[in-house]
Amino acid sequence: MARFPLLARAGEVRHLGLVAALVLLALVGLATRPETFATYSNLVTILSLAATIGVITVGMTFVIIGGGIDLSVGAIMALASVWATTLATQSYGPVVMVICALLVGTGTGLVNGLLISYGRVVPFIATLAMMVAAGGLAQRMSDRRTQLVRPENSAIVDLSTGRVLGIPLVVYVFAAVVAAGWVLLNRTTFGRRTYAVGGNPEAARIAGIDVRRHTVLLYGLSGLCCGIAAVIIMARTTTGSSTHGHLYELDAIAAVIIGGTLLTGGKGTIIGSILGLLIFTVITNLFILNGLNTSDQLIAKGLIIVVAVLLQRRGLGSRSP
Amino acid sequence: MARFPLLARAGEVRHLGLVAALVLLALVGLATRPETFATYSNLVTILSLAATIGVITVGMTFVIIGGGIDLSVGAIMALASVWATTLATQSYGPVVMVICALLVGTGTGLVNGLLISYGRVVPFIATLAMMVAAGGLAQRMSDRRTQLVRPENSAIVDLSTGRVLGIPLVVYVFAAVVAAGWVLLNRTTFGRRTYAVGGNPEAARIAGIDVRRHTVLLYGLSGLCCGIAAVIIMARTTTGSSTHGHLYELDAIAAVIIGGTLLTGGKGTIIGSILGLLIFTVITNLFILNGLNTSDQLIAKGLIIVVAVLLQRRGLGSRSP
Amino acid sequence: MRGITKRFPGVRALDGVDLEVEAGEVHCLLGQNGAGKSTLIKVLSGVHQPDEGEVRFGGEPVRLAGPTAAMRLGIATIYQELDLVDGLSVAENVFLGHERASYGFVRRREAARAAGELLARLGHPEIPPNRLVERLSPAGKQVVSMARALSHDARLIIMDEPSAALAHDEVANLFRLVRELTSAGVAVIYISHRLEEIREIGDRVTVLKDGRTVAVGLPAATTPTPEIVRLMTGRSVEYVFPPRRPRPAVPEAGGRDPEADGLGTEILRVEGLTVPGEFADVSFSVRAGEIVGLAGLVGSGRTEILETVYGLRRPSAGRVLLDGRPVRPGSAARAVRLGMGLAPEERKSQALLLEDSLADNITLAGLPRYSRLGWLDRRRALADAAEQIAALDVRPADARRPVKTLSGGNQQKAVLARWLINGRRLLLLDEPTRGVDVGARAELYALIRRLADAGLGVLLVSSEVPEVLGLADRVLVVREGRVIHQADARDLDEHRVLDMIMEGSLS
Amino acid sequence: TSNEPPAASKPAASQAPAAGSDNDKPGKQVTIGFSAPAADHGWIAAIAKNAQAEAGRYSDVTFRPVEPTNDINQQISAVESLIQQKVNVLVLLPNDGEQLNQVARRAMDAGIPVVNLDRVFPDKLSYRTWIGGDNYGMGVAAGHYIGKKLKDKGVSNPVIVEIQGIATLPLTQDRSKGFADALKSYGFGVTAKQDAKFTVQTGNEVAGNLLQAHKKIDALWNHDDDQGVGVLAAIKQAGRNEFFMVGGAGSANAMREIKAGGVLECTVTYSPTMASSAIRLARLIAQGKGMGDLVENQVPQSITLASETITKENVDAYLPLGFES
Numbered sequence A, B: 001m002a003r004f005p006l007l008a009r010a011g012e013v014r015h016l017g018l019v020a021a022l023v024l025l026a027l028v029g030l031a032t033r034p035e036t037f038a039t040y041s042n043l044v045t046i047l048s049l050a051a052t053i054g055v056i057t058v059g060m061t062f063v064i065i066g067g068g069i070d071l072s073v074g075a076i077m078a079l080a081s082v083w084a085t086t087l088a089t090q091s092y093g094p095v096v097m098v099i100c101a102l103l104v105g106t107g108t109g110l111v112n113g114l115l116i117s118y119g120r121v122v123p124f125i126a127t128l129a130m131m132v133a134a135g136g137l138a139q140r141m142s143d144r145r146t147q148l149v150r151p152e153n154s155a156i157v158d159l160s161t162g163r164v165l166g167i168p169l170v171v172y173v174f175a176a177v178v179a180a181g182w183v184l185l186n187r188t189t190f191g192r193r194t195y196a197v198g199g200n201p202e203a204a205r206i207a208g209i210d211v212r213r214h215t216v217l218l219y220g221l222s223g224l225c226c227g228i229a230a231v232i233i234m235a236r237t238t239t240g241s242s243t244h245g246h247l248y249e250l251d252a253i254a255a256v257i258i259g260g261t262l263l264t265g266g267k268g269t270i271i272g273s274i275l276g277l278l279i280f281t282v283i284t285n286l287f288i289l290n291g292l293n294t295s296d297q298l299i300a301k302g303l304i305i306v307v308a309v310l311l312q313r314r315g316l317g318s319r320s321p
Numbered sequence C: 001m002r003g004i005t006k007r008f009p010g011v012r013a014l015d016g017v018d019l020e021v022e023a024g025e026v027h028c029l030l031g032q033n034g035a036g037k038s039t040l041i042k043v044l045s046g047v048h049q050p051d052e053g054e055v056r057f058g059g060e061p062v063r064l065a066g067p068t069a070a071m072r073l074g075i076a077t078i079y080q081e082l083d084l085v086d087g088l089s090v091a092e093n094v095f096l097g098h099e100r101a102s103y104g105f106v107r108r109r110e111a112a113r114a115a116g117e118l119l120a121r122l123g124h125p126e127i128p129p130n131r132l133v134e135r136l137s138p139a140g141k142q143v144v145s146m147a148r149a150l151s152h153d154a155r156l157i158i159m160d161e162p163s164a165a166l167a168h169d170e171v172a173n174l175f176r177l178v179r180e181l182t183s184a185g186v187a188v189i190y191i192s193h194r195l196e197e198i199r200e201i202g203d204r205v206t207v208l209k210d211g212r213t214v215a216v217g218l219p220a221a222t223t224p225t226p227e228i229v230r231l232m233t234g235r236s237v238e239y240v241f242p243p244r245r246p247r248p249a250v251p252e253a254g255g256r257d258p259e260a261d262g263l264g265t266e267i268l269r270v271e272g273l274t275v276p277g278e279f280a281d282v283s284f285s286v287r288a289g290e291i292v293g294l295a296g297l298v299g300s301g302r303t304e305i306l307e308t309v310y311g312l313r314r315p316s317a318g319r320v321l322l323d324g325r326p327v328r329p330g331s332a333a334r335a336v337r338l339g340m341g342l343a344p345e346e347r348k349s350q351a352l353l354l355e356d357s358l359a360d361n362i363t364l365a366g367l368p369r370y371s372r373l374g375w376l377d378r379r380r381a382l383a384d385a386a387e388q389i390a391a392l393d394v395r396p397a398d399a400r401r402p403v404k405t406l407s408g409g410n411q412q413k414a415v416l417a418r419w420l421i422n423g424r425r426l427l428l429l430d431e432p433t434r435g436v437d438v439g440a441r442a443e444l445y446a447l448i449r450r451l452a453d454a455g456l457g458v459l460l461v462s463s464e465v466p467e468v469l470g471l472a473d474r475v476l477v478v479r480e481g482r483v484i485h486q487a488d489a490r491d492l493d494e495h496r497v498l499d500m501i502m503e504g505s506l507s
Numbered sequence D: 001t002s003n004e005p006p007a008a009s010k011p012a013a014s015q016a017p018a019a020g021s022d023n024d025k026p027g028k029q030v031t032i033g034f035s036a037p038a039a040d041h042g043w044i045a046a047i048a049k050n051a052q053a054e055a056g057r058y059s060d061v062t063f064r065p066v067e068p069t070n071d072i073n074q075q076i077s078a079v080e081s082l083i084q085q086k087v088n089v090l091v092l093l094p095n096d097g098e099q100l101n102q103v104a105r106r107a108m109d110a111g112i113p114v115v116n117l118d119r120v121f122p123d124k125l126s127y128r129t130w131i132g133g134d135n136y137g138m139g140v141a142a143g144h145y146i147g148k149k150l151k152d153k154g155v156s157n158p159v160i161v162e163i164q165g166i167a168t169l170p171l172t173q174d175r176s177k178g179f180a181d182a183l184k185s186y187g188f189g190v191t192a193k194q195d196a197k198f199t200v201q202t203g204n205e206v207a208g209n210l211l212q213a214h215k216k217i218d219a220l221w222n223h224d225d226d227q228g229v230g231v232l233a234a235i236k237q238a239g240r241n242e243f244f245m246v247g248g249a250g251s252a253n254a255m256r257e258i259k260a261g262g263v264l265e266c267t268v269t270y271s272p273t274m275a276s277s278a279i280r281l282a283r284l285i286a287q288g289k290g291m292g293d294l295v296e297n298q299v300p301q302s303i304t305l306a307s308e309t310i311t312k313e314n315v316d317a318y319l320p321l322g323f324e325s
């Protein structure tokens, strides 16, 4: 946990295992597909594809460090994308669409937080219920149809097609969210308190931290990330749909845990989560470059997850018990 | 935790909330579909539908009380059903098919357990990896096709069509697994150790319990339950397929938690889990009877889950902190 | 504080308690385990809301709606259960909840510097403010807790058993600080089960019993011990340490005639045991009926020695023989089968299933006894548990009560009872009286002695030198992972042992 | 898409003329039970909508749909409950024909005729009539379009990429086989294939990666126009246009793209109007009538729709039939 200058270097040791796993995957890519893997456009593609879950993973990292879990991220993203692409919303133009997605995401997240904090429903169940309900609501709003972003609002689609320095704008959005998440977690009282709330809620309460309020904010933050992810998926697919984000929660949680965050809370890093996620994204890319079929992809993916986790523990070295 | 005689009665108070939720649902059923809901054949339908996940839920209860989680149950069930319906297996007749399903389930579960105990991979990740890999293997073995139970092995199908006292045999299998699970958890040293291992693994280890071995056995048990569930799904659908059991893990975990088992381990009951599951199944049945569309069904389901949890907490009354 | 009443579901933890503390004094709170001391101070620091009663501070009635409200008034608390966050650094823990920050951004350098100053004031400049708290020893964590209390500009500092995790010299350090505070006019509420500390530092004493005040404002220095003990326990405790067997004719005569000194055969022999980085070349033996004590500073490696004997750690050299047979390391299950039992240092985290019943806890290590083909003989288990509960006088004597509702001393008895139901050869006791009140302590001492008299070998670790000297037959002095001296307990006195564990030399 | 002017999303078949007979006249009152997978996909949604709308056209039909689900176990229960309710005839689009076979057979045994929609039951005793699309034929149509066009261009060793739907569905395998067989007749083969999951998002992800794997592509067949929206977006994002694309199913959106002229040149139909036809057949079966244009007194045992090829030339004729994804 590189939170103080001198620890910073030592802290990075934590991620050595993950970096090693990524390097290994890259070597496999170079060996099997030398002509395509290391190209600029392929790397950009990997990052663009990682952007959606990546943003969600940042929010999930906060929630899990804070001692919770959020199963509803995929459904919230779907709901936000649907709400932002209804005819009514679209009539107000792209800016309102973005604001709508962010508000819907944040609002739904806050409802999760209130249920958990004040309703005292365990996070797993509260967010599972939200996953089911938000998914249903998204279907209902969209009448189960895929809603196209209308041509007059194509400014949203430009986020994925528009490039600066050859890199699509969605990648910048992704990077900005990661950077903001890192600063928030490591440099602000909100972030430091998140560790306290997750690691020892009783101690946090005794120290005068409003644990309930903080928990509500954490889920709100996760919801906000889902809203941003909804904007990205709208840009990537040119649509809003209730099928967006299916099973994202599992991938996001897995990325966070592979990144070294404890499911019990109180420990973890944004960088680890993003590295964990990139491992997933690079695996998929490698498989498709090599033309593996889905069944083999799945078998290999299972094995790679286990190997990545074992490598990550080595990276922790003697610091793990 | 009704582990000593006199506590047994007090223990049942725990489930009052769940029973109340079920009664409420039943009243809704009687009010909306008086002519069909309370019929014998509808109740039998509910139980047959509950049997597959029900058996899995029993294994999941053990794993969660023991401090773990098993995301791979659906995939293991699919793999077992596929393996048991390959032409090669089918050529040995129905008994071998059943044994094959049970062995595949147990074996895969044991691999989970070994990864977690001796490989020290956190349960969430180990079983997630297994979920992905077993799913892929099932696709591969079946060549992504649905495998029919051959006519000469129709003894397996008879489990769902054959009836004793008007009740299909699968319901008896379900009941037997629940009863066996209850006895194992409440009346054997294995069950006692499960509570100890989940409640305080360090204390259990120092008290001379082989925590690692016990953990391996718990996942093996969960795998065995998946094997049994595979037999039931083969009987119900007359097929083995890699698509069986999709998302069963979420339903099973939710049922266990709604049933009052702590996700942190050390506490919980089989009866609670089964009540939790029946709530899900009755909800689905009510929706079918009332012809609700999926979106509304999902929204309602999300709300009902939250209400059930709140009711269940009331049922716990003063015993919760 | 006047007429404070606090009810928890099923218990009335406080029942009209009065407490009055003056500026500049050290006011001690005494009482048995579960008397309500911690609950009282939690009311005072805003963690619990009282059901009845009134709190006045500086003459004004105040409402302590939450921890922040108390802190704002200048009430700072060092809690009994450590209240630190493992995943945060020392500095972050010190300022948790009142971070040095501007616009929500932590001023990290300033926080580190300020934390460093506080630690230096506490006599621990060596603790780096940037280190993660999880990497500190229990004593180090206690120091951080104190630094946090000091970081508030407090007019009243409450310390709930601050010395439980501290070694002897650390306690002296703590007292120096307390005197510094009181001379600056700060009031201190001090809770401890060690009467000698109360005598040394306390001005006045308030005694709680079963959630009621039984004595207010007794002079700390002059009230006689039996009087205090009587107030706390409601009865008189005549002796503290039980009598030993008669002194053997030839001490340390093992070898020629093992039974000559009234002790039995050798049960445990440890030869050249070494765990790199923890301890080296440790050799000793324990005989039937003998209590062997390990004295040493916190962090000297005694816990590790016990754990290695028990098979929880793998030694790099040396061996452990139980009844002459080598114990292969690697699993506690094997040690248990061979007849060892360990009562670990951290009762709650290492020994107890807090949610489960007393009976479940007592029978945990004896499950094979109640298993017939895996079937649990619940009647016999319950009967055995009840028998031990009666024999050890566990209160309340209700086998079905969840163990988390028991007081510390009774929980400790439950841990001991666990090992008594299935005929142990050797008991390893790590700090068996930590956090246990005087009355229960005397009972535990008597119990341990009875067990030894019945033929068990006992290996005892305690940070309280008088306890080791009073209870053990033979004492090993451990310093920095080495046994530097062993002798019959009657040939040692407290002063000499303290010198040895601190200086490493014989004075 | 639902956010188009409402007029365009009217189920197409309801505007189609009735068969040339007096079959449309009210007859015996019948209850039609209906079960299909969950409508999380435009095509399936169109199926449900068409069925509902078609049933609504007849005063003598009581429509009894059950909760759609993607879980086999639940669909079995749903059908069981329809059998209990003793409907006159069942229209079933199973999640998987083989897995629902047994319960369909039970319905038939209970005297309830089953109209098997699209995904076929393996056992002919399990249904009275089957009506569905021709998945193999769809692959063949796409294969012929691509093969012929590349042959005409004189391309040798073309890079042909295929994006499938859900890999575990038999229909996917049929489509792939038809595609490969048709290509073979031109001496071509599929260079790479991957499956998306019938959703826009997976279509986008898979296509994004596939376009990286093959820097130069000659032709691309995407099985499904729903996921095709995501595929087209990925092609735009990669800035690629050196190849042409063929779609599948025939959504209105795909037709508009074809009309506008772009990468998507053609789509091969698999029309959800079959659901409307199935309801009509079910009604006729229950009323014991035959089909007006046929000589037979009874409805035939099986009806296979042809897969048609829609290109810029004929797209205007098909636009009214396109379903909104």
Ligand SMILES: Nc1ncnc2c1ncn2[C@@H]1O[C@H](COP(=O)(O)OP(=O)(O)OP(=O)(O)O)[C@@H](O)[C@H]1O
Pocket: C008, C009, C011, C012, C013, C031, C032, C033, C034, C035, C036, C037, C038, C039, C040, C080, C404, C405, C406, C407, C408, C435, C437
């Ligand atoms: N949160 C709680 N819920 C229920 N009961 C509690 C709670 N906290 C304390 N108690 C009960 O209140 C009583 C007083 O406990 P308290 O911790 O104040 O004792 P204490 O005097 O500090 O004892 P010790 O010397 O062991 O620290 C005990 O019976 C205890 O079991």
Ligand SMILES: Nc1ncnc2c1ncn2[C@@H]1O[C@H](COP(=O)(O)OP(=O)(O)OP(=O)(O)O)[C@@H](O)[C@H]1O
Pocket: C135, C136, C137, C138, C140, C278, C296, C297, C298, C299, C300, C301, C302, C303, C304, C345, C430, C431, C461, C462, C463
């Ligand atoms: N300041 C410190 N920083 C980091 N680790 C420490 C520090 N002090 C002690 N430790 C470690 O803490 C561990 C536990 O020491 P512990 O206090 O349990 O020893 P002990 O001699 O058994 O003392 P006791 O049983 O009296 O508590 C040891 O492994 C030691 O290396």
Ligand SMILES: [Mg+2]
Pocket: C037, C038, C039, C080, C160
């Ligand atoms: Mg206390």
Ligand SMILES: [Mg+2]
Pocket: C299, C302, C303, C304, C345
């Ligand atoms: Mg120790």
